[in-house]
Amino acid sequence: MTDKQKNVLILVVMLILVAVSIVIIYPPGEKTKLGLDLQGGLEVILEAQGDVSGDKMDQAEMVVRNRVDKLGVSEPAINRQGTNQISVGLAGVKNVEEAMTLIGKTALLEFKKVDPDMTQQLVTGTMTPDKLPANKQILTQTQRDEKGETVRDENGQPVTTPVVVDREPLMTGDALDSASVGYDQFNKPKVDMTFTAEGQKKFAEVTEKLATAGAITGKVSQMAIVLDDEIVSAPTVKDKINSDKAEITGNIPLKEVQNVVLVLQTGALPVELTTVDKNEISATLGKDSLNQGLFAGMIGLALVMIFLLVYYRLLGVVADLALIIYGLLFYAALTNPWLTVTLTLPGIAGMILTVGVAADANVVIFERIKEEISAGKTIRSAVNSGYTKGFKTILDANTVTVITALVIFMVATAGVKGFALTLMIGVVISMFTAVVATRAMLALLADFRFFNNPTLMGIKPPKKEGVKE
């Protein structure tokens, strides 16, 4: 194959790639997967507390996944991060507070015995909390008004009542088989729980003990139903209950009943998860960021193209053409249907930086070509040696950039990964468009006579004496 055939082949391949890119991109703007920072949404990183095994993290991830699914958000992104973190990405969440409570709730359900005497002493002030015996603990119950709304003080803080209970639970959520939303005779929502066979036995035992104790002391026995250290309800127990059913009632709004049911259904988290990083981006902020970034990128690209055109004339036309092809291929790479690439805000920054990298590859080569022409070479051979010598330099320089980007990609936090990713994609594509494609174009152009005019390339005619020794 002659050089000419090879160059034609390269250009044909390039044209096919451009055509494929256009097919991939079309219709523009609709297929690119945008990160939450550009389309708006909620991103949370949950961290497990204490030492956790991989097993427990797997379970925790599954519980979180189940809960998120129940939220009904389309395409949630749930990923493990490091050894003890779970990241949750949700696009288009309406009620962030509710989503947050649901996702991160441990949902540890416990049944605890209320100590009426100590509660009384605590409320009247005859006992201070520090005098509490080690086997007791103070839990709180949020006060509700008739409508079931949380009562709040003038600062907007919920009003709570302290209740003293035995630290040791009578039984836990393990005893539960299922949970569902039900309604009492006044059509008020309640939580219906069904016990497992074992749970039923245990519940009967526990209620019998409570009823007996109440009969002996002459005081009503209360059993607190505790969810994540918060008393949801504290029904009185007068008799032994031998049933596989139990319920949580007490003027609870439907929404909250549904939430309690949801977390009970999806099960308790095996570890306590705390939110270490939370990003909530409004859709308008995301859209503004995207538009500003694209606008800045467009202007930047335009300036670079004008500069190349003015400074390198005909060579600049070739470089500009290569930049346009670069833009198309890059866009297609972002939109490709095979390997999902998410464009984030830092990604846009990386993308814009690569415009400089792509243009620079051409500058390195063109300056070489100019040097070679000044040294008295013909344009054809100057183009040849310019590329051969320039390529080595560009390869070294780009390898180093890719190494840095790769390390950032592997080590850095999620937000910054996008920056490294677009930078890598851009550098690799630019090697192809700025070096291989321009070379083929220039080599073919060199066959035309008009091309052999140095002034067309922004080069002064070769000096007689030659600059190089």
Added chain:
Amino acid sequence: MMRIDFMGKKKIWFAISGAIVLVGMLSLATRGLNLSIDFNSGSRLVISFNRDTTVDEVRDAAGKAGHSDAVVQTIGESRYQVTLPALSTEEETAVVSAMDGSIGVNEKSWKSVGPTFGRQVVNSMLKAIIISWLIIIFYVSLRFEYKYAMATIAALVHDLAITVGVYSITGREVTTATVAAVLTILGYSLYDTIIVFDRVRENAPLARRGGYAEMVNESIWEVMARSIITTLLTLMPVICLLLFGGQTLKDFAFALLVGILSGAYSSIFVAAPLLTLWKERETRFRQVTKGGKGGGKTEAVKAR
């Protein structure tokens, strides 16, 4: 054209760099860095309202919700940024509803970072710096030789010191975006240095005649046009980003701007002279330098 003797005046360049770095480090020691909530933990609200309002009014509203320590700034045309200590989701809701009550909230975005996360971010960034530098030393040593690699790293340290110094002096906020940008731009500064060194390596055989310093001078002149043009070309989009981009993009762009300028400077005025200094100690080049024409290398270059 007047030719600057890059190598002969190396003391001047070192003095300039030294002075800039020193001022930066003094500022770092006294003023420190303005670290964002990414590193410190905290909650940050970006909010826009249904009607025109003022920073004072926003601050008052935050105060009503029990956060008189809120730092309020305007960003962009219609948005306000409120920085608070780390809040729970419930507390965040309370702040927004207080503002909604007094001003009327249009849209809001929150970012909150817990203390452990900030530490992780710092650790991962430090890890990234160390790993990438080790790989780079290895790569440059492989492609060139280790003296080139050491000079390259010296230029990198220089750029890093200057960037950190600029951040300390300007008091600009340091975010994770900043750190990532600095990391990459260090890679980019390397790119500059490699292009200079590439030419030096190519011209190295010439050093036997005119001395190492002169050969490096010549090499720098040969790549000068490229260095200037590239720096301009890379700066164009970055400056656009700084002018038109939103908050995060501005953070990136500023770090890139400082890094690109410092990188372009250091490849010529720090890395190349250091390499020369070191190489001239090698016997084969030392003899050439000593045995050079009468007045030494400076004059030899001027005479060209």
